[in-house]
Amino acid sequence: MSNGSQTVRVRKNAQQLGNGQDDLFWYAKAVAELKSRLFNDPTSWRYQAAVHGYNTAKDPDSGIGPFPRSQDQERFWSQCQHQTWYFLPWHRGYLAYFEQIVADAVVKVGGPPGWALPYWNYSGQNPNSRLMPDAFVNPTLADGTPNPLFVDGRNSSSNDFQLSDQIVSLQSLSHSPFAGDASGSDPGFGGPQTAFSHFGGTSGLLESVPHNVIHDAIGGLMGDPETAALDPIFWLHHANIDRLWEVWTHRDVSFVDPTDASWLTGVTFELHDSTGAIQSYTASQMLDTTAVLHGYAYDDISDPLRANPALLAFASRIQLMARLPHPPHLVATSKVPINLKVPITAAEVVFDKQTVQAAAQSLQALPTPRPPRVYLNLENVTGTGQPGTYEVYIDTPPPGQEPRPQNGYFVGLMSTFGLEAASRPGGPHAGSGLTTVLEITEQVQHLRSQNRWDESRLHVLFVKEPPPQMAQAMVRARAADVSVGRISIYYH
Numbered sequence: 001m002s003n004g005s006q007t008v009r010v011r012k013n014a015q016q017l018g019n020g021q022d023d024l025f026w027y028a029k030a031v032a033e034l035k036s037r038l039f040n041d042p043t044s045w046r047y048q049a050a051v052h053g054y055n056t057a058k059d060p061d062s063g064i065g066p067f068p069r070s071q072d073q074e075r076f077w078s079q080c081q082h083q084t085w086y087f088l089p090w091h092r093g094y095l096a097y098f099e100q101i102v103a104d105a106v107v108k109v110g111g112p113p114g115w116a117l118p119y120w121n122y123s124g125q126n127p128n129s130r131l132m133p134d135a136f137v138n139p140t141l142a143d144g145t146p147n148p149l150f151v152d153g154r155n156s157s158s159n160d161f162q163l164s165d166q167i168v169s170l171q172s173l174s175h176s177p178f179a180g181d182a183s184g185s186d187p188g189f190g191g192p193q194t195a196f197s198h199f200g201g202t203s204g205l206l207e208s209v210p211h212n213v214i215h216d217a218i219g220g221l222m223g224d225p226e227t228a229a230l231d232p233i234f235w236l237h238h239a240n241i242d243r244l245w246e247v248w249t250h251r252d253v254s255f256v257d258p259t260d261a262s263w264l265t266g267v268t269f270e271l272h273d274s275t276g277a278i279q280s281y282t283a284s285q286m287l288d289t290t291a292v293l294h295g296y297a298y299d300d301i302s303d304p305l306r307a308n309p310a311l312l313a314f315a316s317r318i319q320l321m322a323r324l325p326h327p328p329h330l331v332a333t334s335k336v337p338i339n340l341k342v343p344i345t346a347a348e349v350v351f352d353k354q355t356v357q358a359a360a361q362s363l364q365a366l367p368t369p370r371p372p373r374v375y376l377n378l379e380n381v382t383g384t385g386q387p388g389t390y391e392v393y394i395d396t397p398p399p400g401q402e403p404r405p406q407n408g409y410f411v412g413l414m415s416t417f418g419l420e421a422a423s424r425p426g427g428p429h430a431g432s433g434l435t436t437v438l439e440i441t442e443q444v445q446h447l448r449s450q451n452r453w454d455e456s457r458l459h460v461l462f463v464k465e466p467p468p469q470m471a472q473a474m475v476r477a478r479a480a481d482v483s484v485g486r487i488s489i490y491y492h
């Protein structure tokens with residue numbers, strides 16, 4: 001591949017590496033080298049992770065310095081963009097400079113130039129794709145020395161994190177537009193339109209699944225944004241998310257990145273390059289991967305949805321419900337915060353008759369009247385610990401009967417990745433927590449067709465099933481404390 005005259009580096013599937021002196025082999029050597037650098041060196045392993053997020057209380061090296069100057073910590077640390085349309089471009093720049101730092105270290109330890117960051121495609125066709133690449137799993141190498149790619153405390157000590165179909169789902173790739181509106185309806189493929197956003201608010205669809213839920217599933221350092229980038233698998237996870245953005249932009253001509261000036265150049269991000277010099281970038285410089293820094297491409301950006309007719313049919317049914325100008329209507333809310341207990345919590349959402357009517361009239365008045373697109377909002381989720389991911393179901397039991405997940409519909413996953421950062425009162429969103437938006441249009445249409453949609457009340461169930469054989473995950477789930485501030489339903 002080339003960007004005119006120059007050859008760009010190619011990021012490869014980690015599942016096809018791990019034999020001999022390839023990019024995975026040199027990654028381990030370079031990570032060991034980066035780990036030997038002092039904390040106040042911007043190219044050190046710990047500094048690079050702190051750029052994503054840092055919290056002294058969670059530092060596995062117990063806050064051992066030497067620390068950079070405090071004004072540098074404030075300027076360069078805890079910069080990761082989440083719950084925002086900057087999620088994808090910020091992480092693309094972060095990965096590119098990290099790749100440059102590792103590539104220089106590879107040469108320094110005797111490897112070849114042009115090293116590229118491998119990716120972990122957990123959603124691949126082959127079921128083995130869901131297994132964490134072996135290079136990350138063993139605490140020691142064949143010669144008995146510590147494995148630089150291993151970290152302690154993940155949810156599984158084997159390569160099997162029991163990633164379900166829902167966790168590795170690529171449904172988000174069928175969705176456009178890129179930008180969401182953060183008003184209770186479509187969160188967008190790439191996230192809602194916001195200002196600089198470190199943590200708090202609504203995740204875009206790709207960020208929710210598979211991004212957030214993979215963090216939850218791996219757990220340990222990966223389960224918290226303030227430590228996640230200390231786990232060497234973090235970078236392969238993000239290379240894959242970055243690759244999925246490439247897949248999305250190439251799969252359909254109508255799938256385009258935002259053209260708003262506020263997205264393209266509205267926020268400038270800063271970090272350090274491999275020489276330790278300060279560099280800055282905006283989203284506008286992150287659109288063409290062959291022109292990002294040294295230039296890179298992926299070995300495979302073919303469309304995985306082509307192999308999935310059911311998903312494509314679903315997507316086109318939903319996209320047919322044209323996005324005509326129609327304001328979202330808040331039609332139903334829960335009345336009290338919901339404390340999530342292991343393993344099942346049910347909550348009731350009550351409709352407001354007047355707004356239901358107003359929404360119906362407004363949809364009837366459209367040039368082409370249509371049923372509402374329906375969005376379930378799980379708002380202001382706050383708490384402590386790493387509770388992981390919840391399965392969310394809706395049910396409409398007859399009077400006097402308990403709601404049950406198996407009588408209703410599975411509507412999606414709710415991640416709690418970043419829960420603590422988003423719950424901190426001093427944080428940028430004043431501790432208002434995380435919000436997950438799930439589109440439930442299809443499920444509501446099924447309920448309607450069975451006369452089970454009465455628009456007076458709906459039950460929402462949160463199911464936390466600690467996977468069997470995951471003792472650590474169960475302990476964490478029990479220690480966690482998490483509540484949903486409000487559940488709401490919007491008709492759009």
Ligand code: C2O
Binds near residue numbers: 052080
């Ligand atoms: Cu900025 Cu996967 O996290």
